Amino acid sequence: MRYSTLIGKTKKDAPKDENSLNAQLLIRGGFIHKEMAGVYAFLPLGLRVLNKIVGIIREEMVELGAQELFMTALQNPEPWQNTGRWDDEAVDIWFKTKFKNGTEAGLAPTHEEPLADLMSKQISSYKDLPTYAFQFQTKFRNELRSRSGLIRLREFLMKDLYSFTRTQEELDAFYEKASDAYVKIFDRIGIGEKTVLTFASGGSFSKYSHEFQTICPAGEDTIYYSPEKKIAINREVYTDEVIADLGLKKEELQEVSAIEVGNIFKQGTKFSIPNGLNYIDADGSKKPVIMGAYGIGPGRVMGTVVELLNDERGIVWPESIAPFKVQLILLNTENAEVKARAESLYKELNDKDIEVLFDERENATAGEKFSDADLIGCPYRIVISAKTGDKIEVKKRTEKESKLMTPSEFIANC
Amino acid sequence: MRYSTLIGKTKKDAPKDENSLNAQLLIRGGFIHKEMAGVYAFLPLGLRVLNKIVGIIREEMVELGAQELFMTALQNPEPWQNTGRWDDEAVDIWFKTKFKNGTEAGLAPTHEEPLADLMSKQISSYKDLPTYAFQFQTKFRNELRSRSGLIRLREFLMKDLYSFTRTQEELDAFYEKASDAYVKIFDRIGIGEKTVLTFASGGSFSKYSHEFQTICPAGEDTIYYSPEKKIAINREVYTDEVIADLGLKKEELQEVSAIEVGNIFKQGTKFSIPNGLNYIDADGSKKPVIMGAYGIGPGRVMGTVVELLNDERGIVWPESIAPFKVQLILLNTENAEVKARAESLYKELNDKDIEVLFDERENATAGEKFSDADLIGCPYRIVISAKTGDKIEVKKRTEKESKLMTPSEFIANC
Numbered sequence: 001m002r003y004s005t006l007i008g009k010t011k012k013d014a015p016k017d018e019n020s021l022n023a024q025l026l027i028r029g030g031f032i033h034k035e036m037a038g039v040y041a042f043l044p045l046g047l048r049v050l051n052k053i054v055g056i057i058r059e060e061m062v063e064l065g066a067q068e069l070f071m072t073a074l075q076n077p078e079p080w081q082n083t084g085r086w087d088d089e090a091v092d093i094w095f096k097t098k099f100k101n102g103t104e105a106g107l108a109p110t111h112e113e114p115l116a117d118l119m120s121k122q123i124s125s126y127k128d129l130p131t132y133a134f135q136f137q138t139k140f141r142n143e144l145r146s147r148s149g150l151i152r153l154r155e156f157l158m159k160d161l162y163s164f165t166r167t168q169e170e171l172d173a174f175y176e177k178a179s180d181a182y183v184k185i186f187d188r189i190g191i192g193e194k195t196v197l198t199f200a201s202g203g204s205f206s207k208y209s210h211e212f213q214t215i216c217p218a219g220e221d222t223i224y225y226s227p228e229k230k231i232a233i234n235r236e237v238y239t240d241e242v243i244a245d246l247g248l249k250k251e252e253l254q255e256v257s258a259i260e261v262g263n264i265f266k267q268g269t270k271f272s273i274p275n276g277l278n279y280i281d282a283d284g285s286k287k288p289v290i291m292g293a294y295g296i297g298p299g300r301v302m303g304t305v306v307e308l309l310n311d312e313r314g315i316v317w318p319e320s321i322a323p324f325k326v327q328l329i330l331l332n333t334e335n336a337e338v339k340a341r342a343e344s345l346y347k348e349l350n351d352k353d354i355e356v357l358f359d360e361r362e363n364a365t366a367g368e369k370f371s372d373a374d375l376i377g378c379p380y381r382i383v384i385s386a387k388t389g390d391k392i393e394v395k396k397r398t399e400k401e402s403k404l405m406t407p408s409e410f411i412a413n414c
Numbered sequence: 415m416r417y418s419t420l421i422g423k424t425k426k427d428a429p430k431d432e433n434s435l436n437a438q439l440l441i442r443g444g445f446i447h448k449e450m451a452g453v454y455a456f457l458p459l460g461l462r463v464l465n466k467i468v469g470i471i472r473e474e475m476v477e478l479g480a481q482e483l484f485m486t487a488l489q490n491p492e493p494w495q496n497t498g499r500w501d502d503e504a505v506d507i508w509f510k511t512k513f514k515n516g517t518e519a520g521l522a523p524t525h526e527e528p529l530a531d532l533m534s535k536q537i538s539s540y541k542d543l544p545t546y547a548f549q550f551q552t553k554f555r556n557e558l559r560s561r562s563g564l565i566r567l568r569e570f571l572m573k574d575l576y577s578f579t580r581t582q583e584e585l586d587a588f589y590e591k592a593s594d595a596y597v598k599i600f601d602r603i604g605i606g607e608k609t610v611l612t613f614a615s616g617g618s619f620s621k622y623s624h625e626f627q628t629i630c631p632a633g634e635d636t637i638y639y640s641p642e643k644k645i646a647i648n649r650e651v652y653t654d655e656v657i658a659d660l661g662l663k664k665e666e667l668q669e670v671s672a673i674e675v676g677n678i679f680k681q682g683t684k685f686s687i688p689n690g691l692n693y694i695d696a697d698g699s700k701k702p703v704i705m706g707a708y709g710i711g712p713g714r715v716m717g718t719v720v721e722l723l724n725d726e727r728g729i730v731w732p733e734s735i736a737p738f739k740v741q742l743i744l745l746n747t748e749n750a751e752v753k754a755r756a757e758s759l760y761k762e763l764n765d766k767d768i769e770v771l772f773d774e775r776e777n778a779t780a781g782e783k784f785s786d787a788d789l790i791g792c793p794y795r796i797v798i799s800a801k802t803g804d805k806i807e808v809k810k811r812t813e814k815e816s817k818l819m820t821p822s823e824f825i826a827n828c
Contacts, residue, residue, distance in 0.1 A: 004541075005545065006481070007481050007483065007533075007536055007545060007547055008483075008536060009536060033532050033535065035485075035486045035488070035489075035490055035528060036488065036490045036519070039486050039488045039490075040486070041483065041484060041485045041486050041528070041532060042483060042484040043483050043536075044481045044482060044483055046484075047482055047483055047484050050484070067420070067421050067458045068458060068461055069421065069422075069455065069456060069457050069458055069461055070455060070456040070460075070461050070464070071449075071455045072449045072453050072454070072455050072569055073487065073552060073554075073569060074449070074450065074453045074509075074554070074568065074569045075449075076449055076450045076453075095488075095511045095512075095519075096511060097509045097510060097511045097521065098509075099556060099568075100556055100557075100558045101558075105450070105509075107511065107521075114449060114455070118447050118455060119421075121447065122421055122422060122423060122457075127418075127777070131419065131421060133421055138487060138552065140487075140488070142513060142514055143514075144514045154488065154513075155486055155487055155488045363541070
């Protein structure tokens with residue numbers, strides 16, 4: 001991609017109405033565009049990052065044996081009335097709208113109810129179980145306040161996985177596998193070290209649910225974290241009883257702010273019984289399907305990465321989700337020979353499928369190009385100028401010093 | 415994919431409340447699930463088809479030099495008020511909702527206004543032009559009636575491409591290229607022969623807009639088609655004047671029903687002027703950007719393919735968008751040797767990236783397996799049974815006769 005033609009240019013100043021660091025950096029870098037509070041469009045750079053996060057999550061979902069489907073945003077009230085969650089008192093973040101004929105419809109804040117209803121048409125026998133379905137779908141949540149950039153949105157993409165099992169044991173076993181997959185996902189995205197399994201309220205079906213909380217000063221949540229045991233307790237269940245139950249001691253727990261980047265929940269029969277999601281067991285008896293739900297918001301993950309991985313100059317993307325691996329900077333654009341070398345490397349990198357953003361602007365200074373590259377945060381910066389001769393100047397975004405090398409040395413080692 | 419574990423099983427009977435052939439076949443085949451009238455979820459088989467259509471369209475958009483972004487469903491009224499299209503009288507298919515603080519928001523029926531607003535923050539100079547942006551985003555349209563399955567939806571994925579140019583000539587040139595890309599897309603999807611460039615009302619900026627109409631009895635539109643010249647006129651502009659203007663004669667035009675699968679439109683400055691989308695030209699003067707819009711609904715295309723390509727037994731998918739290339743049927747599941755051969759071929763096809771749906775059900779008869787394969791409509795059906803020996807029985811969905819061949823013969827020629 002040539003930077004001169006990219007939709008979404010860098011901006012010198014952060015927008016005044018954005019308090020959060022992630023929105024400031026992402027808007028300044030040309031990744032996102034604010035439509036309204038809590039509602040952001042993704043520009044090409046931002047969509048590339050989002051799609052890479054989605055790609056990593058999808059791979060791990062498929063690895064779990066889950067099947068992808070795609071539900072709807074518009075919601076039929078009925079399955080929600082069946083569980084008592086259509087009521088605005090019960091779920092206080094509904095966006096609702098109306099069909100021409102006056103019928104009410106909701107905008108999905110989550111998909112347990114419609115999926116339980118859908119699966120009741122697909123599952124009949126114990127032979128159909130266990131089964132796992134996931135999707136990437138937009139959720140709508142009418143949050144009272146939304147001022148944390150991509151961390152708390154009114155409209156956001158979510159990966160939601162649901163398990164449908166026969167027994168508690170089957171649910172428990174899959175729950176463990178899903179938990180392991182989440183660990184892998186956050187590792188691959190580059191926030192694994194700061195992300196900790198956190199015990200939270202479990203509802204009526206299980207003692208605890210679990211959150212994946214990324215320790216970060218910008219977090220809206222408070223957790224109590226044991227660095228040694230690598231687990232934490234969410235403030236909402238932080239009691240002497242729970243601390244003892246988990247074999248922890250108050251002294252070893254640190255109070256830290258964190259962002260909830262994922263959660264997993266044993267829902268049991270809460271959604272299946274009211275929506276008639278049953279199966280006929282081997283002995284001929286009719287039983288309700290046992291459900292679990294497992295969520296990650298790719299946009300929130302993207303915002304979290306930016307909150308965690310940045311310096312005073314901009315974003316420092318992990319390679320796995322960077323918009324491009326390389327930002328190639330051409331200086332001395334007036335020098336035909338230098339320009340030809342840069343064009344040739346740009347072509348070579350593209351031919352070798354090394355993703356490259358080529359800053360060939362004629363109307364930008366070297367300083368502007370360097371600071372834009374730092375702000376955008378691709379893992380490698382390459383400079384070609386009248387001074388670099390046959391070589392190229394390579395700098396990692398995480399390092400201060402650049403190195404002169406030949407293009408082929410770079411390609412062999414990047 | 416093993417059929418026994420697939421979410422979305424075939425159904426013997428078409429749902430009673432579905433009048434359209436596409437919805438009947440797609441629901442019976444396990445491709446989609448009806449949430450409400452005009453609102454369908456995509457099951458794994460259906461999502462595979464949808465994603466293939468999306469993939470083809472995306473390739474052609476990238477080939478045009480367009481950049482992908484991702485706008486929001488929730489709409490800020492302001493850019494729409496600027497063009498006078500917020501009013502329910504002006505646009506009668508709005509879904510509207512409200513934020514907690516009482517502020518109204520809309521659900522995007524299209525994206526001209528927010529994109530003009532967004533681009534006004536990205537475009538400043540003539541050097542930023544021309545530029546082209548596209549997305550795949552859900553549109554919401556509060557249709558009074560919706561009873562054509564995937565053809566007319568209240569919620570649907572849409573690919574919308576927008577061009578931003580300096581001059582009428584630049585717009586005209588891109589418009590031609592986009593039109594050519596559309597021809598390629600419908601060819602690749604397998605409905606090119608039946609899809610015809612149709613002259614429609616152009617609005618105030620150009621004499622005509624163009625639709626891509628697929629000739630099909632189920633179509634809601636009426637067009638007047640010249641088989642010889644391969645163009646048509648939409649009923650809305652079918653006048654003696656237009657016929658003469660296009661160099662056609664009434665006698666050569668046939669009245670046919672058709673489905674609008676795409677449209678391209680020169681919008682001029684209708685959306686840019688009210689939303690301040692201007693650029694500074696080389697001479698220092700400020701000018702409004704000239705826009706064009708180019709839409710295709712992948713779900714509607716999927717419904718159209720089903721309406722066109724089917725027989726009394728089910729769907730006949732073109733290979734480019736089939737959910738799987740091969741449906742592999744194992745008969746005599748009780749025979750360990752036969753089963754091993756089928757498993758081995760299943761593995762080999764997967765290893766060779768030949769997409770295969772493996773019907774290894776133990777509780778289904780041969781007849782059920784054959785009729786399900788016909789209903790689902792993958793291009794190749796392979797049968798392995800006690801009778802096939804070392805060979806496999808291969809039948810194309812479009813042919814009546816099957817052939818015995820070795821697995822390697824099939825793989826080499828499929």
